Amino acid sequence: MPRLTRLTPDTAVGASRDLLAELASRHGRLGDMVSTMAHSPAVLGGYLQLSRAMGRAKLDRKVSERISIAVQTQQGCGLCLDAHISAARALGVDEDEIDRAREGTSADPAIAAIVALALQVYREPTSITDEQIDALREHGFGDRAIADVAGVVALNILTGSFNLLAGLTPGGDRDA
Template sequence: MPRFDRLTPETAVGASRELLGELVERHGTVGDMVATMAHSPAVLGGYLQLSRAMRRAKLDRKVSELISIAVQAQQGCGICLASHIDAARSLGIAEHEIELAHQGVSSNPAVAAFIRLGLQVYREPASITDEQIDELRALGHSDRAIADVVGVVSLNVLTGAFNLVAGLAPSGHSGQLQRPADDA
């Protein structure tokens, strides 16, 4: 059950009113998380800026979604997990790869290394070693892509933590891995 009310451009104040107004004008509506984030103009503005910045990341979108699935499986945000699973499916990622990411692994060694890095950034970034970074480079990953993993994890921590604190839950499904009807 939500702990905070959804705000609208009419009920929000200050910078949040402006931000929500712009978003509604451009998109027609905003989701529960954004409408609830409007309680803090700093959080809403920070989320929007980081989200926009991460769209310029050089990290492959499929890899980003697999990292996000792994992080959200650990963090426990059902809304985020469901969203990233849906995004992965829409990108054509195979169901078995989505399931592996949920477990924090991948059948592709280069992707698996990025998922491991993402989970380590999430859990204990101080434990990352020079050897791990060298391994990522040996797998062909650029320093920019390695840095982008930190951004992906940061965005997931922000959105997942916010949703959990705000008491937001997925509507329509539990955020668990669900097979499409034609796989049943």
């Protein structure tokens, strides 16, 4: 059961009203998460900016979705996990790789290494080593892709923790 109410462009005020009106005009409908985030224009605006920025990430979307699956499995946001599994499937990630992502790994050593890094960024970033970053470079990841991992993790922390706080669960709109 949601803990916070959804807002609409008619019920929101100030900056949140403007943000929701813009989203509604572009997309036609508003999902549960953004409608609920509108209680805080700072949170909604920050989410929208980070989400747009990460849309320009260097990481391949299939890799990014596997990172998101791994992080959301740890964080426990069912709404986000379902959304990222659905996105991974739409991108052609097979079920075995989705299962591996839920376990924090991959059959591909390069993807396994970057997913492992993402989980370290999520759980204990102080444990990241120079050797680990060098190994990612040997797998072909450049500094930009490696840096993008922090953004993907941050976006997942924001959406997952917000959905858990707000009591948003699978079965409603999926805009995580």
